[in-house]
Structures are given as structure tokens and as C-alpha cells.
Amino acid sequence: MSQAVAHRVIILGAQSAIAEAAARLFAAEGAQLVLAGRDLGRLNEIGDDLRVRGAAAVNAMELDLVAERSPIARLAEADEALGGASVILIAFGVLGDEERAETDAGEARRIIDGNFTSAAVWALAAANLLERRRAGVLMAIGSVAGDRGRASNAVYGAAKAGLAALMQGIAHRLAGTGARALVIKPGTVDTPMTAAFDKGPLWSKPEAIARVIWRAADRGGPVLYAPRWWRYLMWIVRAMPAPIMHRTRL
Amino acid sequence: MTQFGRPVPFAAWGRIERGAYPMARPRFAGDLPGLFSAKERPGHVLGVGLGRSYGDSCLNNGGGLIAMDGLDRLIEIDKPGLVLRAQAGLSIGKALEALTQRGLTLPVLPGTRFATLGGAVANDVHGKNHALAGTFGRWVRRIGLVRSDGRTLSLAPGDAEGLFAATIGGLGLTGLIAWVEVGLNALDSDDVEIEDIPFETLADYYALMADHAGKAHRVAWIDCTHPGRGIFTHGTPARDEPGARHKTPPGPRFSVPFDGPGFLLNRFSLSLFNKLYRSLKARDGLRRMHYARFHFPLDSIGGWNRLYGGRGFRQYQCAVPKAVAREAVMEILNAVKKAGDGAFLAVLKEFGPLESPGLLSFPLEGSTLALDFRNRGQKTLALLETLDRIVLNAGGRIYPAKDGRVSAQTFQEMYPQWRALEALRDPAIRSDFWARATGMAR
Structure with a gap:
């Protein structure tokens, strides 16, 4: 699975299972990586593995991606460590407690900040960087939950929908510059999983999402579903008339 | 997940022993100590891997499981x-x-x-x-x-x-x-150079084992419908030219998407299967094979354990000392044939004299026989108890990783050193196997 030139990858939210699975694919082709996340010990645990798997260099950057005050400066630091990133992946997010968010404004705000507001700030900083360089690809992990508002994850879905719209807009803005932007929308992901557990057929492993991310570093966009068949499933979900939708408990 | 969630269904590989257990799935080494002190810890816990143990050594009723695969x-x-x-x-x-x-x-x-x-x-x-x-x-x-x-x-x-x-x-x-x-x-190479040699009697099997004592890998498949008949296979790591291309291991050829009807596995299909298998495998001469195909033949069928139907199956693996191995193996094969409950898969190997540092290690110098039985409830249990007696008389023992039913008395006779392990057991850890085999109070 080797590509022409090994990538230089910044992962914001590198501790997530999907991000780590993607990092392993980049590492196997000799990529250089900067891993940004909340816990240095965990980042190093991931980093050691990536080095053994073939990463040419791994730098850990401990920071709170949601609370960070100067994303532009931190992103520039990470970019410099790589000598210019070819991939910037925004992989952080919070699931939150949807039921609590219905009555607790603090929880609702935490979900929106953790998935949209903070991600948007990083995305804009990254877009500016790549636009100036006229190269590289910016990716953010959205969710199929953002494709249609549903009772079970209205707040989370709304935040991810906002992020998807922003990424689409950035992709439009970057069109023709040589840089690209895209949003990857995973379906339901089993993180981390064993074959022994009974999960529905719609569940995917982080590795399946990671392969979509890895391929997207070289081509595709601006909206990618992971795995790909979710595109068609979500087309049906979006097309479902409200009177029918409202009879379900999705 | 660094805490124990709602009970998750989990079955041992033989699919007889199963349950639903509060499960934690740590992803970072630093999460492990906290799992013991978690206030929602469901009593005793047990670390489990990918659930390939056949019986209840990977289960923990009344407690929680810690899935280590993250x-x-x-x-x-x-x-x-x-x-x-x-x-x-x-x-x-x-x-x-x-x-x-x-x-x-x-x-x-x-x-x-x-x-x-x-x-x-x-x-x-x-x-x-x-x-x-x-x-x-x-x-x-x-x-x-x-x-x-x-x-x-x-x-x-x-x-x-x-x-x-x-x-x-x-x-x-x-x-x-x-x-x-x-x-x-x-x-040196991803391949193993192997040869299959049919044999008609156990004496031939032991002679083949001796003739090929220097070969790295030696194993035999036994036809349970004709005790003593089988195919001996030896394998040696192949040699490649320097710089030969590395081959990624082949994945499963196909998967079993649902439970097979257990009744398909009867003595007639068994006999037919064994004849077919024998004629397919009995090819002449040395040939090369990827290490994954050689070492993990069953992995090429995803979920092969479902072939035994919804009631699951039991594997019985024992080791018997060298001095009495031939007689004990023959006695076991005859008992299996007499019960009319032949095993689809019977594998016979030799353990050498190299000692393990393990306190409760299973291998002992002699022969080891592994048999798969479709679960026929009491009938199967009775047969396995008969086999236990043969193994005990021979001074042998069974493999805990394969077991879901041995009695405490039998286990303790086979592993008198069990008390030393019990003394070093972590007081917060238990398994269904250990509770049964040691007569531990729930």
C-alpha cells in the first residue's frame, strides 16, 4: 500500500480510535506525523507504535483542542515541525449525553463547542495555511448524524451538520488553488471491537473508516461517506417524508 | 471505554458457554489500574482477548470482562x-x-x-x-x-x-x-515446505514422527471413523533467494454467515468427509505453502465454529505421557468410535521434553490429541468423562483453554499444582473455569 510520496500529517484529536487507525496506515508508508491531543502519555503510547510500523518521525503535541486559545500559532508550530503538512485531519469530537442536553444548556453547549465551534476554528486556520501554500488536503470527520436531524442525537447531529457545511464551503473556496478540503462522514463505528460481540450489520470498524481517510489524502471529496455505502443509505434517510420519519424512534 | 458498560453478550469459541457481561474496553495502558478501583466495578473481573478459548476460561458469570483487544x-x-x-x-x-x-x-x-x-x-x-x-x-x-x-x-x-x-x-x-x-x-521465507504422508495405523504414525524428528513442524490428522488411520504432515521453513518479495498473509476465503444445521454432522457425513479429506490431502511430494495456510488452516473459514450449529461444540484436548501414549491414544479413539460420535477434526501431535516455565502449563512429554464434538448435551458430556478417566489413568491431563466441563476433582488430580496458582491469583480476578475447577464459592 505504498504511495508515491510519504505524507506529512497533522492529526488534531489523535487519541481517537479512528484517528489512530488512520495514523497506522500513514505510518506504514513512512509518513511523518504530528499527533495533537489532550494526554502526552497516551500520544506517546500511540507514537511508539507508529514508529515501529514505519513512521519516519512522530511528534506529540499536548493540548486541549476544544479550549485552545491560539490555534493559528499551534497549527503553524505543527506545520513547521513537518516542514509543511500535506494532510491536516480534524478528528476530535465529543459524543455527549443527548438526553441531558435536552434540558441542560451546559451539556448542549459542550456538545456544540466540542464538535462544531472548536473544530470550525481549527478548520479555518488550516484552510488559510493550505490556501497560502496552494497544496495539501484538509479533512474533518463529520457524521451521518448530521445528514438529518433525529430525536436520538439532534444536538450532536446539528453540530456535525454545521461542520460538514463549513468543510463544503472551504472545499468550494479552495477549488482551483491546488489545496483540497473534505468531510468524511462515518456511519456507526465500533471502537475498538472484537468479532465476538453481536453488533448490527451497519456497524463498521475504525479500520474501515481509516481506509477512506487514507485514500482521501490523495483523491476524492468534498463529501465522503465511510464506508461508502452509507451515501445511499443516507439518501434514503434524507428522503423519508416527515410523517413516516416521525413514527420511527431512530 | 474505561468503565464497565451495560452487559454485552459474549460467547466462548465453542458457543456452548456464553452470557452477557458488563464490559470495559480500555485503549490505553494507563487505564488498567483504574479498572480495578472503578466504583461501578461489577465484582470480580477477567481480562479477555479475542474469545478464542473454547470453554469457560474466558467467561465470568456474576462479574465483568475487560476486553483487552484495544x-x-x-x-x-x-x-x-x-x-x-x-x-x-x-x-x-x-x-x-x-x-x-x-x-x-x-x-x-x-x-x-x-x-x-x-x-x-x-x-x-x-x-x-x-x-x-x-x-x-x-x-x-x-x-x-x-x-x-x-x-x-x-x-x-x-x-x-x-x-x-x-x-x-x-x-x-x-x-x-x-x-x-x-x-x-x-x-527466510513466508512459505513452509510441507509433505503429507498417509498412514494406516498408530504404529505407522509413531514411526513417521520418529523418522521426521528433525523437521520443525510435525502434526497428524486422524480419521476418527477408522481409528489409527490418518495423514502425517511435516513442515520446514522454506528458503528464498535474498530479496524475495514479502507476501501478505491471505485473509479468510469465505465466512460462515449463519449457524449450520447441526444434524448435517452425522456419522454418515463424517465418514464421507473423512474419505474426501483423505483423498484431497494425500498428494505426493514436497510442496510450498504460505505460513498462514499451514499454521492457521481453519482461519481461512471465517466463523467456522458456526458450522456445528446453534448448540455449539466441544473440543477435547489431552496430553498423555510418552511411555503409555500409544495405548492411551488408541483407547481414546476406540472410546470415541464406540460412542458413535466421531469428531470431525482430530489432530494428533507430539510434545517434546522441553519444559515450560509456566506453573500450570498444559504440555507434557508425550502425545497430544485434540477432538471436536458437536454438542449432543448429556451424551457428549458422558463421553468426555470416559475420556477423562483414560487420560487420568495414563497420568495425562486436559487443556484448560479448550474445556468447559471438567469436574473439580478431575482437574485437581491432573493439576495438583493448582493451589500454587490459587495462592498467586489476583483476589479481584476470577473466571468461570477457575471457579468450577477449584470448587471456588461464588
Whole structure:
């Protein structure tokens, strides 16, 4: 699975299972990586593995991606460590407690900040960087939950929908510059999983999402579903008339 | 997930013993100590890998399970020093993918690549090369163990407490195995050069084993419908020209999407299957085969355990001492035939004299026979108890990793050293197997 030139990858939210699975694919082709996340010990645990798997260099950057005050400066630091990133992946997010968010404004705000507001700030900083360089690809992990508002994850879905719209807009803005932007929308992901557990057929492993991310570093966009068949499933979900939708408990 | 969630269904590989258990799935080594002190901890806990143990050694009724497969990172591969250090949830298959592309391999491979390194330690697994390499535990240099008293230990052979020896073959009872450091062998090729030789009697089997004593891998498939008949296979790591291309291991050829109807496995289909298998395998001469096909033949059928139907199956694996091995094996095969409940899969191998450092290690010098039985409830249990008596009389023992039903009395006669493991068991850990085999109060 080797590509022409090994990538230089910044992962914001590198501790997530999907991000780590993607990092392993980049590492196997000799990529250089900067891993940004909340816990240095965990980042190093991931980093050691990536080095053994073939990463040419791994730098850990401990920071709170949601609370960070100067994303532009931190992103520039990470970019410099790589000598210019070819991939910037925004992989952080919070699931939150949807039921609590219905009555607790603090929880609702935490979900929106953790998935949209903070991600948007990083995305804009990254877009500016790549636009100036006229190269590289910016990716953010959205969710199929953002494709249609549903009772079970209205707040989370709304935040991810906002992020998807922003990424689409950035992709439009970057069109023709040589840089690209895209949003990857995973379906339901089993993180981390064993074959022994009974999960529905719609569940995917982080590795399946990671392969979509890895391929997207070289081509595709601006909206990618992971795995790909979710595109068609979500087309049906979006097309479902409200009177029918409202009879379900999705 | 660093806390115990709602009960999750989990079945042992034989699919008879099963249940739903509050489950935690740590992803980072630092999560492990906290799992013991978590206030929602569901009583006793047990670390489990990929659920390839056949019976109840991977189950914990009334308690919780800690799925270790999220801890699957490589820590170091030292090529000149021939050492791998990796987290315990890494599977043998994934470890091999990383190792073989560097011209390295694990010196002992169990029959499935879907076992974890932690499971390989906890069951002190063996391969088809036991005579030359001994058990997996012989190659283990250090073990990272997390105990419920808050200690995070790095165990080496001969530690004062005896925890290293107790952890090898210790069924995961001495603590949570966080990481494993194991010695490696250099590998010249991804292929194994093998030969299949049919035989008609057990005497022929032992003669073939002796004739090929220098071969790395030796194993025989036994036709249960004709006790004594079978096919002997030996294998030796192949040699390649320098710079030969590394081949990634083949994945499953197909998967079993649902439970097979158990009634298809009857004595007629059994007889037919054995005839077919024999005629397919009995090819002349040496041939080459990818190591994964040779060592993990059943892995090429995803979910093969479903073929035995919804009632599941039992595997019986015993080891009998060399001096009486031939008689004991024949007696077992005759008892199986008499019960009219032949095993589809019967595998006979030889264990050599190399001792394992493990306290409760299964292998002993002699023959080891593994038999699969479709679950026919009481009938199957009665047959296995008959086999237990033959094994006990021969001075042999059964393999806890395969068992879901041996009585406490029989187990304790087979493993008189069990009390030493019980003394070193982590008080916060238990398994259904251990509770049954030791007569532990719930």
C-alpha cells in the first residue's frame, strides 16, 4: 500500500480510535506525523507504535483542542515541525449525553463547542495555511448524524451538520488553488471491537473508516461517506417524508 | 471505554458457554489500574482477548470482562536482538504481519492467528514444533502485569513472588497482562515446505514422527471413523533467494454467515468427509505453502465454529505421557468410535521434553490429541468423562483453554499444582473455569 510520496500529517484529536487507525496506515508508508491531543502519555503510547510500523518521525503535541486559545500559532508550530503538512485531519469530537442536553444548556453547549465551534476554528486556520501554500488536503470527520436531524442525537447531529457545511464551503473556496478540503462522514463505528460481540450489520470498524481517510489524502471529496455505502443509505434517510420519519424512534 | 458498560453478550469459541457481561474496553495502558478501583466495578473481573478459548476460561458469570483487544500496539521490534515487545491485546496475526516483513517470526504459533499475545501467555500455547521450540512461554522474557492492589509490575523469570511462572499458563488469573516481551526467530521465507504422508495405523504414525524428528513442524490428522488411520504432515521453513518479495498473509476465503444445521454432522457425513479429506490431502511430494495456510488452516473459514450449529461444540484436548501414549491414544479413539460420535477434526501431535516455565502449563512429554464434538448435551458430556478417566489413568491431563466441563476433582488430580496458582491469583480476578475447577464459592 505504498504511495508515491510519504505524507506529512497533522492529526488534531489523535487519541481517537479512528484517528489512530488512520495514523497506522500513514505510518506504514513512512509518513511523518504530528499527533495533537489532550494526554502526552497516551500520544506517546500511540507514537511508539507508529514508529515501529514505519513512521519516519512522530511528534506529540499536548493540548486541549476544544479550549485552545491560539490555534493559528499551534497549527503553524505543527506545520513547521513537518516542514509543511500535506494532510491536516480534524478528528476530535465529543459524543455527549443527548438526553441531558435536552434540558441542560451546559451539556448542549459542550456538545456544540466540542464538535462544531472548536473544530470550525481549527478548520479555518488550516484552510488559510493550505490556501497560502496552494497544496495539501484538509479533512474533518463529520457524521451521518448530521445528514438529518433525529430525536436520538439532534444536538450532536446539528453540530456535525454545521461542520460538514463549513468543510463544503472551504472545499468550494479552495477549488482551483491546488489545496483540497473534505468531510468524511462515518456511519456507526465500533471502537475498538472484537468479532465476538453481536453488533448490527451497519456497524463498521475504525479500520474501515481509516481506509477512506487514507485514500482521501490523495483523491476524492468534498463529501465522503465511510464506508461508502452509507451515501445511499443516507439518501434514503434524507428522503423519508416527515410523517413516516416521525413514527420511527431512530 | 474505561468503565464497565451495560452487559454485552459474549460467547466462548465453542458457543456452548456464553452470557452477557458488563464490559470495559480500555485503549490505553494507563487505564488498567483504574479498572480495578472503578466504583461501578461489577465484582470480580477477567481480562479477555479475542474469545478464542473454547470453554469457560474466558467467561465470568456474576462479574465483568475487560476486553483487552484495544491495547494492540507495538512497542518495540529489535531485529538484531530478536525481541518483540507489544501490548497484550495485539493478535498473533497482526504481530506476524509486522514481523514477517522484517524477516522475523514468533518461534511458537498456535492454531489460530486470532489469539492475542496476552492469551498466548495466559494459556502458554504451543505449536506444531513443540519438540524443538517448547511452548510460547519458553520464549517470553518479560511480562507487564497490573494487579488490583495498584501495582504495575514488569515480571522477569525467577521473580521473588513467582508471578512470572504463575502468569505463564495462569489463565489470566494473576492480574491484567498489559504487555509481553518475547524472543523471535529470523525468517527466510513466508512459505513452509510441507509433505503429507498417509498412514494406516498408530504404529505407522509413531514411526513417521520418529523418522521426521528433525523437521520443525510435525502434526497428524486422524480419521476418527477408522481409528489409527490418518495423514502425517511435516513442515520446514522454506528458503528464498535474498530479496524475495514479502507476501501478505491471505485473509479468510469465505465466512460462515449463519449457524449450520447441526444434524448435517452425522456419522454418515463424517465418514464421507473423512474419505474426501483423505483423498484431497494425500498428494505426493514436497510442496510450498504460505505460513498462514499451514499454521492457521481453519482461519481461512471465517466463523467456522458456526458450522456445528446453534448448540455449539466441544473440543477435547489431552496430553498423555510418552511411555503409555500409544495405548492411551488408541483407547481414546476406540472410546470415541464406540460412542458413535466421531469428531470431525482430530489432530494428533507430539510434545517434546522441553519444559515450560509456566506453573500450570498444559504440555507434557508425550502425545497430544485434540477432538471436536458437536454438542449432543448429556451424551457428549458422558463421553468426555470416559475420556477423562483414560487420560487420568495414563497420568495425562486436559487443556484448560479448550474445556468447559471438567469436574473439580478431575482437574485437581491432573493439576495438583493448582493451589500454587490459587495462592498467586489476583483476589479481584476470577473466571468461570477457575471457579468450577477449584470448587471456588461464588
